[in-house]
Amino acid sequence: MARRAAPEVNAGSMADIAFLLLIFFLVTTTIETDSGISRKLPPPQDEEVPPPILKEKNIFVVELNKNNDLLVEETPMELKDLREAAIKFLDNGGGAGEDACNYCQGSKDPSSSDNPTKAVISLRNNRETNYETYIAVQNELVAAYTTLRNREAQRLFGKTFVQMEKELKDVNYTGNKESLKEDIKKIQFLFPEKLSEAEPKK
Incomplete structure (x- = not known):
């Protein structure tokens, strides 16, 4: 009696189906990217340069303890008041002579920051x-x-x-981008972002 041949499954199109599924998942899947804090690290230095000497009045100390309590200049403060306190410090313009600030609109308190270019915000956390x-x-x-x-x-x-x-990042911007870059640098020079983060306390 002749043996009957077992029927074979036609797998010729399996590779095509797998390839189509792969493309489908690549196109429809969204890849989540972690959002972080935008910070520019200082360039590496070949030799040790001593840190600049800062007057204590030009440092605005912000501390966060392990209970998430906010201390600003060793005084408890609510988070909603922090922005206004930082603006008051940065815009004080209490300096005289070379340290004078002709664009500051603050109270010009001599016991607070001299100039926004000298002012540093120090953030410390636990x-x-x-x-x-x-x-x-x-x-x-x-x-x-x-x-x-x-x-x-x-x-x-x-x-x-x-x-x-936004205009600088806009590909359809019709103005002079080089001039715009210079204008942005001027503003950054007037109010440089000097945010110092100390080593967290244990």
Whole structure:
């Protein structure tokens, strides 16, 4: 009796189907990217350079403890008041002579910062500080710089600093991008973002 041949499954199109599925998943899948804090690290230095000497009045100390309590200049403060306090410090303009600030609109308190170019915000936190609180504090401090930059950009160029940065990134921008870059640098020079982060406390 002749043996019957077992029927074969036609797998010729399996490679095509697998390839089509692969393309489908590549096209439809969204890849999540972690958002972080935009910070520019200082360039590496070949030789040790001593840190610049800072007057204590030009340093604005912001601390976060392990209970997420905010201390500004050793005084308890609510997060909602931090931006205004930072603006008041940065825009004080209490310097005289070379340190004088002719564009500052602050109270010119001699016991506070001399000039925005000299002012440094020092952020210190505890290792047990909540990450969300830490980011919220960072946002408020950066927002203080942005507020002041917007004000100066509006005064000098008739548009906000945020608008200028958007125009620089816009591929359809018809103006002179080199001139726009220079204008942005001028505003950044008037209010440089000097945000110092100390080693977290244990």
